[in-house]
Amino acid sequence: MPDPALAARLAQLGIDAAQLAARGLQPFAEGSGLVVAERNEAGREFELIAPAAAAWQAMRAAAAADGVTLFLLSAFRSIARQHEIVAAKLERGQTLAQILAVSAAPGYSEHHSGRAVDIGTPGSPALEEDFADTAAYAWLCAHGGAFGFVMSYPRGNAGGYLYEPWHWCWHEDET
Secondary structure (H helix, E strand, O other): OOOOOHHHHHHHHHOOHHHHOOOOOOOOOOOOOOOEEOOOOOOOOOEEEHHHHHHHHHHHHOOOOOOOOOOOEEEEOHHHHHHHHHHHHHHHHOHHHHHHHHHOOOOOOHHHHHEEEEEOOOOOOOHHHHHHHHHHHHHHHHHHHHHOOOEEEEOOOEEEEEEOOOOEEEOOOHO
């Protein structure tokens, strides 16, 4: 069972923690010691925990050396921000089932850990399955594990999320 504050957030959105547990989902604590892993051209900063940031920077540089451009679309996201995202989708009329197939419940997103990244590449629509047809995706599949990054949500993943070829998470034991 999630802590009382998280349980209250879930209840406010109408999310049943038992249903999340039935999907095998576990809560993620918010990462600490966050550092800026990347700053985009618009000045937006993307934060990760320090070792994940270092791994991201090394992986991005290795990809660039191979002629592949990777950039961040998303990194650390607070539990409060995840709550806002889900609440906004509910306000737009989406059902919880629709939302929870593509977005984690507050407290249950890998982005909270400061280890997860959503990756983009030039010429590919952001956060779309088409990313799987890019040289960047092929490069990540071949080399991401060497930097500790694993694609979290392949087709038919255990968590029940839709396929997200752009979402990768750093795992210390993979490096």
